[in-house]
Amino acid sequence: MFPDQKLAFIVLGNANDNNLSGGLTGKLVGLFLEKKNDTVAPAKITVSYHPANAVLNKYTGNHKWGGGEVAITQDKGVLMFRYSGENAYPTVALSDSVFLLEAANKTVTFHTNKNGVVNAFTFRDKPAKRFMIYKTPPGELPQYTGVYYSPELEAQYRVYVKDRKLFIHHFRRGDFELSSNTKDEFTGDIGTLAFYRDAKGISGFKLSGGRVRNIRFNKLKELPIN
Structure with missing residues (x-):
C-alpha cells in the first residue's frame, strides 16, 4: 500500500509456486509509480529483542x-x-x-x-x-503405492516408491517426495496425505494443504498416467 499516492496493489493466486508476491509485484509497482517512489515500501515492525x-x-x-x-x-x-x-x-x-x-x-x-x-x-x-514424526520403515512403503482419484476434483495422482522413498506424481504438477510424520500420514510440498484403510488395506487418502482440507482420493486399480 502507498497511502501518499492513494494506491494499493492486491495480488491473488491459487498456488504459491510462482513469483507473484516477489519480483513480479515489484515490477508492477514500477509501472504505476514514478522513479522517485521506487524505494517506497510498506512499513515493517522492527524489534531489537533477540531470544537466545x-x-x-x-x-x-x-x-x-x-x-x-x-x-x-x-x-x-x-x-x-x-x-x-x-x-x-x-x-x-x-x-x-x-x-x-x-x-x-x-x-x-x-x-x-x-x-x-x-x-x-x-x-x-x-x-x-x-x-513426534513417525518414520515409516522402507519395507512398509509399497502398501501405499497405487493410483488415486478424486471425483470431486476429477484429478488423479500416482503414489510410487523410488530409492526406498515415497513419491506422488501428477501429470501436470510433477513429482513430490513424501515424508512420514505419523502412522499412515505423509507430508511434502504438495501438502499432507492422510491414508485410510478398509478390510483389504489402504483404500485412499485425504489431501490437505494451505487452501484445501480433506480432499478425498480413492485408490483405483493400477493404471498408466500419461
Missing part, C-alpha cells in the same frame, strides 16, 4: 494445526514458520514466547506444560500441538 538460541531450539519441531502441519525451524537465530505445502516464513521475536509472523500479520504464542516443556502454540486463535 537455546530458547529458540525449544520451539522447533512439528505441530498439528488447522487440519495440516506446521514445521517450526531455526535459521541463523530466526524462527521459521512453515505450513503444509507452503514456503517457510520468518518471524520477529516480541518476547521469549511470542513471535510475529509478518507474512500474516499475526502472532504465534508458544505454551509450556506443567513440566516446563514446550508442547503447543496458538496462532489465529487456534491451538496447535506438537507431535
